[in-house]
Amino acid sequence: MLKGVCWGVSWLALAAMATPALAIDFNRDIRPILSNNCFKCHGPDAAERKAGLRLDAQEYAFKPSQSGPPAIVPGKPDESEFVRRIFAADDEQMPPADSNKRLSDSEKTILREWIAAGAPWQEHWSFVAPRRPSTPAVSTDKAAWPRNPIDHFILERLEAEKLSPSPEADRPTLIRRLSLDLTGLPPTPEEVDRFVNDAGGDAYERLVERLLQSPRYGERLAQEWLDAARFADTNGYHIDNGRDMSLWREWVIASYNANLPFDRFTVEQLAGDLLPDPTVDQLIASGFNRNHMINFEGGAIPEEYHTAYIVDRVNTTSTVWLGLTVACTQCHDHKYDPLTQKEFYQLYAFFHNVPENGLDGRQGNSEPLVKAPSREQQARLDELTSAIAALEHELDEPIGEVDAAQLDWEREAKAASKPDDKIPQAVRDALAVAAESRDDNQRGAIRRYFRRHKSDLKPRFDTLDKLKAEQGQLDKAVPTAMVMREMPSPRETFLLVRGQYDKRGEKVSPSVPACLPPLADGSPANRLGLARWLVDPAHPLTSRVIVNRYWQMLFGTGLVKTSEDFGSQGERPSHPELLDWLAVEFRESGWDVKHLMRLMVTSATYRQASAATPDLLAQDPENRLLARMSRLRLPAEAIRDQALAAAGLLDGRIGGPSVSPYQPAGLWEELMSREDGKNWTAQVYLQSHGADLYRRTMYTFWKRTSPPPTLSTFDAPDREVCTVRRARTNTPLQALILMNDPTYVEAGRKLAERVLSEPLPIDERLATVFRLVVARPPTERERHVLRRMLEEQLAAFRNDSDAIEKLLSVGESPRDERFEPVELAAWATVASVILNLDEAVTRN
Numbered sequence: 001m002l003k004g005v006c007w008g009v010s011w012l013a014l015a016a017m018a019t020p021a022l023a024i025d026f027n028r029d030i031r032p033i034l035s036n037n038c039f040k041c042h043g044p045d046a047a048e049r050k051a052g053l054r055l056d057a058q059e060y061a062f063k064p065s066q067s068g069p070p071a072i073v074p075g076k077p078d079e080s081e082f083v084r085r086i087f088a089a090d091d092e093q094m095p096p097a098d099s100n101k102r103l104s105d106s107e108k109t110i111l112r113e114w115i116a117a118g119a120p121w122q123e124h125w126s127f128v129a130p131r132r133p134s135t136p137a138v139s140t141d142k143a144a145w146p147r148n149p150i151d152h153f154i155l156e157r158l159e160a161e162k163l164s165p166s167p168e169a170d171r172p173t174l175i176r177r178l179s180l181d182l183t184g185l186p187p188t189p190e191e192v193d194r195f196v197n198d199a200g201g202d203a204y205e206r207l208v209e210r211l212l213q214s215p216r217y218g219e220r221l222a223q224e225w226l227d228a229a230r231f232a233d234t235n236g237y238h239i240d241n242g243r244d245m246s247l248w249r250e251w252v253i254a255s256y257n258a259n260l261p262f263d264r265f266t267v268e269q270l271a272g273d274l275l276p277d278p279t280v281d282q283l284i285a286s287g288f289n290r291n292h293m294i295n296f297e298g299g300a301i302p303e304e305y306h307t308a309y310i311v312d313r314v315n316t317t318s319t320v321w322l323g324l325t326v327a328c329t330q331c332h333d334h335k336y337d338p339l340t341q342k343e344f345y346q347l348y349a350f351f352h353n354v355p356e357n358g359l360d361g362r363q364g365n366s367e368p369l370v371k372a373p374s375r376e377q378q379a380r381l382d383e384l385t386s387a388i389a390a391l392e393h394e395l396d397e398p399i400g401e402v403d404a405a406q407l408d409w410e411r412e413a414k415a416a417s418k419p420d421d422k423i424p425q426a427v428r429d430a431l432a433v434a435a436e437s438r439d440d441n442q443r444g445a446i447r448r449y450f451r452r453h454k455s456d457l458k459p460r461f462d463t464l465d466k467l468k469a470e471q472g473q474l475d476k477a478v479p480t481a482m483v484m485r486e487m488p489s490p491r492e493t494f495l496l497v498r499g500q501y502d503k504r505g506e507k508v509s510p511s512v513p514a515c516l517p518p519l520a521d522g523s524p525a526n527r528l529g530l531a532r533w534l535v536d537p538a539h540p541l542t543s544r545v546i547v548n549r550y551w552q553m554l555f556g557t558g559l560v561k562t563s564e565d566f567g568s569q570g571e572r573p574s575h576p577e578l579l580d581w582l583a584v585e586f587r588e589s590g591w592d593v594k595h596l597m598r599l600m601v602t603s604a605t606y607r608q609a610s611a612a613t614p615d616l617l618a619q620d621p622e623n624r625l626l627a628r629m630s631r632l633r634l635p636a637e638a639i640r641d642q643a644l645a646a647a648g649l650l651d652g653r654i655g656g657p658s659v660s661p662y663q664p665a666g667l668w669e670e671l672m673s674r675e676d677g678k679n680w681t682a683q684v685y686l687q688s689h690g691a692d693l694y695r696r697t698m699y700t701f702w703k704r705t706s707p708p709p710t711l712s713t714f715d716a717p718d719r720e721v722c723t724v725r726r727a728r729t730n731t732p733l734q735a736l737i738l739m740n741d742p743t744y745v746e747a748g749r750k751l752a753e754r755v756l757s758e759p760l761p762i763d764e765r766l767a768t769v770f771r772l773v774v775a776r777p778p779t780e781r782e783r784h785v786l787r788r789m790l791e792e793q794l795a796a797f798r799n800d801s802d803a804i805e806k807l808l809s810v811g812e813s814p815r816d817e818r819f820e821p822v823e824l825a826a827w828a829t830v831a832s833v834i835l836n837l838d839e840a841v842t843r844n
Helices: 007-016 028-036 080-087 105-116 148-159 171-183 189-194 205-215 215-228 246-258 260-273 280-290 301-320 341-350 375-396 400-415 425-431 440-453 458-477 525-532 543-556 576-588 592-601 614-619 635-647 667-671 690-694 708-713 732-740 743-755 762-774 782-796 801-808 823-833
Strands: 369-371 480-481 494-495 504-508
Touching: 007 494, 007 690, 028 105, 080 105, 080 576, 105 341, 148 576, 171 189, 171 205, 171 592, 189 762, 205 215, 205 592, 215 246, 215 301, 246 280, 246 480, 260 280, 260 525, 280 301, 280 480, 280 614, 280 743, 301 341, 301 543, 341 504, 341 525, 369 667, 375 458, 400 425, 400 440, 425 440, 440 458, 543 576, 543 592, 576 592, 635 708, 635 762, 667 801, 708 732, 743 762, 743 801, 743 823, 762 823, 782 801, 801 823
Parallel strands: none
Antiparallel strands: 369 480, 494 504
16 A cells, blocks of 8 residues: 555554554554544534544543543553454444444554554644754765755655655756746747756756746746635626726735745735735735625625625635635534634634625625726826816916906896896805805805806816816726725624524634634734734744645645645645745745745756656656656646747736637626626626737636636636635547637647748758747657648648638738748648647646
C-alpha cells in the first residue's frame, strides 16, 4: 500500500511492524483511522455521539465511559474496551456492520500497538502554530543540488524513499513554464532566444525578477483570487441580472503588482471600511465579501436571503483563510473537527451588521456602495464643480445696472392689471410682499427669476445649466463598487436551529472557535478584529493555508492536497516540515508574496524536468514526492490567452469592465426571464466587438447561471461559491473546442498571417509557428510531419473554394488580403493543429 504518495494510512503496514525508524505517530498514523471510522459516532457532534464516548480529544478519550471503565487504558491494550471491540467478531464489533466501515487488519494492529505504547496523543497538526524547523542536511553526493532551503526538505524525503531528483529542464521549457506560471502568458520567441543565449550565471534569477515585475504578474495572481472570492458579473438567483465589480478586480490586480503585504491584503478585504479614515481603495477592497450572490426576486423572503448572504461570508472567509470546512456547522456541530454550531453563529455575528436587505430593488450594484471615478472623471468633475461654483457666485453677486432693471421690472409687474402666468407662483407671492418686508428666500427667488429670464444674463444661466447637466451625466457614469459598511447599532445574532433562518435559538456574540487562539486582548469584536486575528503571528492556520495554495498554483497539488480542508478529514501534508518552514518564512518576510513566489520558482525542485520514468510513475504516480516537476494541463484562461498571444490578437489593457467574447448563440436566452436587450439585465448575450473581443480571458463576463461555456469545459468554476481548488479533467469536448470554437479557428488564421508576413523558407515558417506556441523549435520528425500536412492541405484547398471561404471568414478580425487564399487556408490549418497539440495546452 505504501506508494510514497502521502503520509497517513499508507504508513500503517510499516508502522505496525514497530521498527524503531517508524515509531507510531498519532497525527500521521492514528488520527486518520479514528477520523475515518470513529468520529461520526464518537466525535465532536454531541447530537450524534453514541454511548457518551468521544475519541476526538484526549481529555475525553481516556475518561470512564457510560458503561464504566475507560474505553482506552494507556499502556494496557488487554484492559481497553476499545481494543476488545475493534477485534470482536460478533455484534459488538466496532465499527458496527451497518456503518459500512471496516478496519483492516493492519489498522487494528497499529491501534493496539499505539495503546500498548501508552496511547501518546497529539493535538491536530494544523491547530498548532507552525515553528520554523531546521533545514535538513543532505548527503555529500547531493550537496550541489539544493538551491534554497525548499530543496533540502524535498531531497530529504526523496533520499528516504531511495529516489533522486530529475535533471534541470532545458531553457525553452523553463522560460515557458515560468512565463505561464507567473504571468499566464507564453514567452515570445525573442524572449526565449535572449534567455537561451544568456551566458550569465544569474540568467534564470534575472528572468524571474523580470516576470515578477511584469504587470501581467498581477493579473495571473488575481485570476487565482477571483475563484476564491467567487467573483462574477451577475447576481445569481432568479433572473441573474448584471452587476459591476470590476473596480474590486482592478484593486486585486494592482495589489499583487504593488506586492501589497498579504496581511494588509487580508485586512483591507475583510475590513477596509473599518480602518481609520479609509481611502476609496480600501473601501473598494472590502467588496471581497460583497461578491456573493444577491436576490432581486420580488416574491422571495428578505430575511431568508439575508441569512444566506452572511452564511456565504462565513463559509468563504473560513475556506480562504482557515482552510476548514466550517460550513458543516451551520446546522449542527462538526462531525470530525472541534467546531460547534454555536461557533458558526459567533463567526456569523462578525458579518451581521451590514446595512443591507435580503432583497434589493436596484438593478446592478446594490447598497452599500462607493463611487470611484477614474482620474479623468475626477479631474473633469473637479473642473465642473469649480466652474459651477464660480458662475453661481458671479450670478448671485450685486450687479448695478441689472439690479436697477430688476426694480423697474418689479414695479411694472406689481402695477400690471393681470398677473403674468409665466411667472412662477412662488415669485408672484414674493412680489406681492412689500420690498422692505421680504425675507431672504423671497428676495432670492425674485432675483434669480429676473436674472435668468428677464435680463441680459440669460446666456450665462444657459451656460450654468449646461455645466450642471454635464456634471449630472458624468456623475451617473462614475462606476460604483459594492462595499462593506457597519450599522450604527449592531444587530442581535442568534444561533439558527438546524440552520433555518426563521428558527432562532441561543443569542450569541462575535467570537472565534475555541480550538484556535482567542482574539487579542483589546481587539474589537468586529470584522477588523477578525481580520487582524487571522494574520496574527500566533495563528496556526492562515500562513499555512495561503502558502499551500501558492504551492498548489505552481506545482499543481498543494503540500496539503485538500487545500480546502486542513481538518481531520483533510489530507496530512506530504512534507509537514517544509509546509511549516514556508509558513514561518512567509510570515516573517512581512507577508511578502513576491518573496514567497521567488523562493518557490528559484528552487531546484521547481527547475526539474517533468519527464517521468515508468519506475517513478509506479512509485509516485501523483508526483507528491517531487522527484520531477509536475506536468499540468493549463488553466482555462491560459489556454485562450496563449492562442490570442501567439496569433498577435491579444489586447493588453489592464482592468476595466468585463467583456463578452465569442459564445454559442442562445445560451443566455434559454434561461432568460424577460428580453429587453439591456446590458445590465444579462438576459441577452451582447457580444463585444473590436479590441474587446481579444481581452485577456480573466475579463470575460461571468454569468453565474450560464458561465462561459468554453471555460467551464476546461474546468473553470461557476463562481457561485468560493473555490480554492479547481478540478482538472481531460474530455473530448476540450478537443472539440480547440478545433472548432471561433476563438481558436480565428487565432489559427491570424497566426498563419503572422508567419506569412515574413519572407522565410517553409521550414523556418513552420518553426516560427511552433515556437510561438510551445517556445521550442520542432524536432526533425515533427518538422517532417508538419511539412507533409501543409502539402496535403494545399492540395485539398486547391479544389475546395467553399471550404476556404468558410475557414477564412471565421472571426471578426480583418483578413489580410495580401495572401493567396489557398496558401492562407493551408497555413491556418497547420497553425490550428499546433494550437491543438497536447504540449500546447500543457505546462511542462
